[in-house]
Amino acid sequence: MTERFPAGPGVLVTLMSALASLFLVGQRYQRVRQTVMAGQTPLSRYLIPAATVFTVGVILAIGAGIVVEYTRL
Numbered sequence: 001m002t003e004r005f006p007a008g009p010g011v012l013v014t015l016m017s018a019l020a021s022l023f024l025v026g027q028r029y030q031r032v033r034q035t036v037m038a039g040q041t042p043l044s045r046y047l048i049p050a051a052t053v054f055t056v057g058v059i060l061a062i063g064a065g066i067v068v069e070y071t072r073l
Contacts, residue, residue: 007070010070011066011070014063014066015063018059018063022056022059025052025055025056025059029048029049029052032048033049036048
């Protein structure tokens with residue numbers, strides 16, 4: 001037995017989660033960046049931006065995969 005659920009609620013939850021993640025990543029990035037610029041941590045100045053770009057890339061890739069799955073319904 002196959003049940004068909006509307007895609008709308010799932011898409012809405014996915015979009016809200018992605019936006020919240022991007023917002024939280026941005027806040028974290030700014031806080032860590034300020035610490036690095038103040039010289040209070042041994043972290044590389046390139047590590048934080050690279051980690052942020054990687055995280056955003058993963059979020060976008062997962063979102064794209066979900067969109068592809070929804071278009072195949």
